[in-house]
Amino acid sequence: MQQRVLKVLEFDKVRDQLMKHAASSLGREKAAALVPTSTLQEAVRWQEETDEAAKVIRLRGNAPFGGLTDARASLKRSIIGGMLSSQELIEIAGTIYAARQIKHFIEDMVESDIELPLLDERAKMLIPLTDLEKRIKQCIDDNGEILDHASDTLRNLRQQKRTIEGRVRDKLESMIRGSSAQTMLSDAIITIRNDRFVLPVKQEYRSTYGGIVHDQSSSGATLFIEPQAVVELNNAVQQARVREKMEIEKILRELSEWTAQDADAILRNIEMLAEMDFIFMKARYAKEIKASKPELNDSGIIKLFKARHPLLPGDNVVSNDIALGDEYSTIVITGPNTGGKTVTLKTVGIFTLMAQAGLQVPALDGSELAVFQSVYADIGDEQSIEQSLSTFSSHMVNIVDILRKADENSLVLFDELGAGTDPQEGAALAISILDEVYGRGARVIATTHYPELKAYGYNRDGVINASVEFDIETLSPTYRLLIGVPGRSNAFEISKRLGLDDYVISSAKGHMTAESNEVDKMISALEDSRKQAEAEMADAEKIRKEAEQLHNELQQQILEFNEQRDRLFEKAEKEAVERLAEAQTEAENVIRHLRKMSKEQYGQIKEHELINARKRLEEAQPVFQKSKKAPAKKKTEHSLKAGDEVKVSSFNQKGHLVEKTGDKEWQVQIGIMKMKVKESDLQYLGTPKEIENKPLATVKGRDYHVSLELDLRGERYENALMKVEKYLDDAVLAGYPRVSIIHGKGTGALRKGVQEFLKNHRSVKNARFGEAGEGGSGITVVELK
Known part of the structure; x- marks a missing residue:
């Protein structure tokens, strides 16, 4: 690189x-x-x-x-x-x-x-x-000091040194305590100079103590004297220190030799x-940076989901989906300046370099990046004063170098391609350069605000237009990348929002060519279609998630039903075995009794005795009580109407009627699912009190499609509580036993407010925070009455 x-x-x-x-x-x-x-x-x-x-x-x-x-x-x-x-x-x-x-x-x-x-x-x-580590730590402490027990010799030497030092101190302290010490000493302390114990003596009393002068104070009034009485002892201390130093060097040399091995x-x-x-x-x-591992390929394919530039603050950066190299190998991003085109360009470039350096990228799981042999970039204003090059000339020097080297294993990034010169010539050069790099098979992303390049993406296979969204209402870019939609200048809309008269704008539009007007209308239609498609996709995704959740709940109910059925079968089988064993024992007792009677009465058994034995055998036969079927309810003649609670016999599920769809057919709401059911398969259960007194038109117009979750994240406090109240009423009407309210963790204000509200609600039986697998304290699970 x-x-x-x-x-x-x-x-x-x-x-x-x-x-x-x-x-x-x-x-x-x-x-x-x-x-x-x-x-x-x-x-x-x-x-x-x-x-x-x-x-x-x-x-x-x-x-x-x-x-x-x-x-x-x-x-x-x-x-x-x-x-x-x-x-x-x-x-x-x-x-x-x-x-x-x-x-x-x-x-x-x-x-x-x-x-x-x-x-x-x-x-x-x-x-x-381990052995070397132990040897070193047995000899040296964490501060790098040699320990006494590093060797027996060192321990003995240090003991001798401490003994001699103690004698020196005792001698000097006796001098300090003398009657004349207060007069002759500057201070009653023992100090050290040149590694020898000395006393601070006033200049005029230097001859009193004799010995050696090692230092004096800055004023010269105090001399630091080693008294003659301790000179020999100080010499002994010095000798002990020399022997200690030699022993330490010996220990360090041995440790160094062991380390060398x-x-x-x-x-x-x-x-x-x-x-x-x-x-x-x-x-x-x-x-x-909240990054994830990208999948890598050598096919030149880039797929990024919710990609964020790693150097931008996480709270402000806008994430984008970016794809390149599969259906198209070149992206041309058009639109006005300061819209985020260069950021998008740099995001793809830095992601590629990070992935090839073993760094994870700040995008969602499942993102994919290609490993390129070379990455080329011509970005920013590279005007060179030293080389007397203009901005355009500097860009062209880079581009010439890129055109010499780029191939099918290259990623090429052009920022403001063709800028810095005459617009018509610059656009023509940009198209020619893009053709050359595209023809070599390189993956290319180029930004420009030349309108001529908008048509470039439509006229060539493998090339697609893109732009960065601009919010006309706030007159500011949203930094969202729009693949497939070329950029608009938005000059007329911005001017109108800022107060420019309509007749001036109309006059300006008249100066534009018909082709430019048609392109502008086409781009506007594309943006409207994209927004509608995004909204429909969001709705479809919401419904898909609700259906998936219902499917999971039904699966769980089926598993629980099967487990309960298996337990009942096991219990019945055990009971049958026990009863058969009892019957067999009783039968054997009867046979034994008959044989005994036959022996005692020599075959003359009375009739009533045989009858009693037969009766005992009959009673020994196990009798299994069959489950009683509930008597079928007589169909009460009731004229069904929208809103009635019914039971769908074939599914054994409760629901309510939405509307009549045929002569003998109704649309029934079961949970979040709606289905058409024959009237013969319906069993009337009752009419909810909330619906009894409402006119039929109101009941039919009510939409009972209620989600099992209410998401309050991002809502203001008052609006959130209003939504909770309405949602609980709808959930009760839909017959839900349990719903979830997502409020997030955040500062805790919304969570606390929702909890307080639920405590006093008439329809709430119980409310608790979610379990670890349900969302924890960011969600409240509500059981309804």
Whole structure:
């Protein structure tokens, strides 16, 4: 990729944002050197690694990289025999600790059946050097100080040093406590100069203490004197310190030698940890910009859903759907300036670079991007004073370079193509340049405000017009991209809104050619058709969701019915087995009794005894009580009318009549579904009180199509409560036992208001927040009476 293109598309700014999420200087170094790859296989692997790290962050919050530092220079010095400082050694121990922690962390997740094949592969390459880590930490504390128990010799030397220092202090403190000390000393304290214990003595009493002068105050009034009485003891302290220093150097040298033995393994760990920090850095950045993993291809196909430029503030940016490379390979975006054309151009460019660099993009799941060998961009005012080039000349220098290199594996972005020169010549040049790049098979997006290029998209296969929507009411762009609709200047509408007289506008329209007027009318008709299609699509989507929800509810009811039926069958079977067992036992008892009687009476059994035995056998036969069918209700002669509650016998479902559709046929509302049912299949249940006293025309005109959910998000407080009251009345009339009110979480004001309102409503039996799978505290589930 050209460095100029990376800068023009602001990839360097994305890198700067990415670097803020590094856990170490190693990760920042990787991010600073990041450039997009032009290989599909490599880009796919990078994306999969980022996605695995995003999964880890989603499940565990973050990955443990504590202790990781860039110890490469220290390790290389140990290899050539250098002695490392205690601080360098403790940093190396921290890096070993970081490798051990991240290795165990990934392995634990994999053992928990979380699929992380690429991260697990990297974690397995980390070498846990536990022995070296323990050796270093046994000798050095976290602040880099050598511990007493680093060696027996060091412990003894420090004990001797502390003993001698104690004797020196005792000697000097006895001097401080002397009767003349208050007169001769500037201050009654023991201090240190040149690593030796001294007393602050006034200048005039220097000869009293004798010894060695090590320093004096800035005024010269105080001398810091080592009294003769402690000189020998101070010498002993110094000797102890020298021996201590030599022992510390010996310990550090031994630790450095042990480190050198494992230096190559630690360097490999550092390289792997840097890569893993870099991967998790990309995942943390993806979380910040609410990005998702794009699917990648090498077919030049781009499909973006609700794409947002990553450098624009999330609250203000408008998302757009963008498609290129499938049905058409060139998009020409026309329309006035400041409408968002350049932002759209840069969004496609930066998304492509991010995807090829392993970065997720701020768009919805299912978005798709192509991996290009080259990305070319001619964007912005590149007037060059140093080279004495005008804006047009500077653009042409870039375009000439693009035309030399662009091919079927290229993405080419032109901003204001042909601008900076005569409009007629500029438009002709723009068409010729687009033809050339299009003919080479490149994917092209170009912006322009030349009206001649509007016809370009209609006259060539594989080319489509687009524009950025402009709101005439507010006189401002909405920044929504409209594929298939060329841009309009809107000059007449804006002028009219701003107060220009109609006759002036009419005169201006007369100066326009018939062709221009026809094109303008065509564009206006396209915009109206698009808005109507969007509204109809939104309605259809709403109905589809309601039908899907009803389908799911019915499926759940069928599952519950089947489970209940199976339980009843199981219970009946168990009861039958028990009764048969009882009958068999009774029959055996009867037979045994008969045999006994036969033996005792020698075959002369009386008739009444046989009759009693037969009766006992008959009573032993199990009798299963059949379920009683409810007696069929006599059909009451009732003249059905719209609004009556009925039961559809064939479906065993309740509903109400909407209107009569035939001689013996009615349209019935069951939940949110309407169906035609024969009058013979209907059973009258009653007439709701709300409908009894209403005229027939009012009942027929009422629309009982009520959703199972009411969405209040974005509503004002008062309007929301009015909608809730009307919705509950409609839901009760529709016979719903339970509905849901979506109010969102937000500040909690709307949620609290809805809850308070529901507590006092006459039709509400119970109200609760949704479960975790229902929407949580952003939704209230209402049970109706």
